[in-house]
Amino acid sequence: MTEYERERADSAVNGTPVGATAATETGTGTGSPVSWRVFHATGAAPADAPPALPPAPPWREFAGEPLQTAPAADDRAVHRRLGAGGPLHSLRDEDIDTVNAALLLRRPLLVTGPPGVGKSTLAYLVALELGLGRVLQWSIVSRTALRDGLYEYDSIGRAQAIAAWRAGADPAPAGTPSTEPTEPTEPPEQAPYLGDFITLGPLGTALLAYERPRVLLIDELDKSDIDLPNDLLHVLENGSYDVPELVRSALPAVNVFTDDPGSRAEILGGHVECREFPLVVITSNGEREFPAAFRRRCLPLEMRPPSRKQLVAIVVSHLRRRPEGVEALVDEFERRVLKGGTQSVDQLLNAVHLTTAGGFQADADGRKLIELLLRDLAKGR
The missing domain is CATH 3.40.50.300 (P-loop containing nucleotide triphosphate hydrolases)
Known part of the structure; x- marks a missing residue:
């Protein structure tokens, strides 16, 4: 039994969170327990406040x-x-x-x-x-x-925006005859903002x-x-x-x-x-x-490939139900993996969803489709 499993067993017996004896939260005055283990792979969002993370090392x-x-x-x-x-x-x-x-x-x-x-x-x-x-x-x-990954700077877009702004902000050249009465003009807009x-x-x-x-x-x-x-x-x-x-x-x-x-x-x-x-x-x-x-x-x-039991659980989780005949497809998928094939779990999900769709016929053409979905990815087709 790993240390993590022992802590979970103690948690079930004593009613304390896993790793609660490791430390207590400082600066809050509550003395609430804090563990260096804050992630337990439950797949559930926090009920109220998110768990506090342990402090970072000084370096x-x-x-x-x-x-x-x-x-x-x-x-x-x-x-x-x-x-x-x-x-x-x-x-x-x-x-x-x-x-x-x-x-x-x-x-x-x-x-x-x-x-x-x-x-x-x-x-x-x-x-x-x-x-x-x-x-x-x-x-x-x-x-x-x-x-x-860090940032993108649209230098061309900014240069074009500045040119357009200058064209609109520059007054008419000196000496240009005016045919219209002089009227007050609105102040030019601000120059294009760098952050944009x-x-x-x-x-x-x-x-x-x-x-x-x-x-x-x-x-x-x-x-x-x-x-x-x-x-x-x-x-x-x-x-x-x-x-x-x-x-x-x-x-x-x-x-x-x-x-x-x-x-x-x-x-x-x-x-x-x-x-x-x-x-x-x-x-x-x-x-x-x-x-x-x-x-x-x-x-x-x-990360290792999931077991048969885990594959069934993955299918149920994604399809939000347990389709009829899912075990047969899981068994076939697992056989292909054990034979050394390169398969992906999403291939299994696609095959299960297809075969449980209304009106799907598992005849010769239907079988070809299943073979296509569960094909060995290492063979290039």
Whole structure:
């Protein structure tokens, strides 16, 4: 039995929260228990106030300003990822401990495992259970650079806006004859605002000064250019970055767009620094190795394919019912995996949803469709 299982057993006997003997909350005067384990993979949002997070280590403390408004939750994205709720069934107790260690140490999680096992879903599960708001997602492709995740500056758009403003603000050239009586004119509009042309990316938004950590999903980092993991080291280590266009500006504070829809944030002196280091979930399908310097800064978590019982639970959670005949499809899916095939859980969900749709016939054509949905992804077709 692991330490986590022993604590859960003690919790059931004594009626105390898991890890409640570890410490007491300071500064509140309540003496309420606080555990270094705050994430338990329940798949449920907090009933009232979100749980307090353990304090960061002294070497991972930051002092970013100004403090930003807490982000709202994205319920539609959570339901799409987690279904009707419930635990992430492919997580083991040691995986839950690793997530808690990343939260305590304020270090990124490097999550590996086969496609479709739930690596990306982990970020949404943590955000839901701890009440950390909308997950910021940065999807990586081969052309992705560090600046893509930090911010985007629309220099062409700003140049065009300034040219249009100058054309409207300039008076008529001297000596031009006037055919109309002179009338008072309205003062010209202000010059285009610099902040209207800067948008922070997912990484840049996650490193703003929030009272509680944001959750940032860096999806499929192994697809990136070879230099991106090394480029991330400085930003992830220091929890900060500069926006050169704002540093060069004479404005002491600039209000820019963020990655959250309809939201803006104020940046002082062109420098962005977090208040609480975000929970960074980095996923990889194992298509390449990362540099040792990068791996040293991350906590590794390898997710395993779910068992048959867990597969049934996943189907029920996403379809919000237990369809008739689901066990037969789960058995077939599991057989293909045990034979060494590369299958994804969403293939099983698609197959179950198709076969339980009204009017579906499991004849020869229907069987071809099932074979198509459950095909081995490693065979290239």
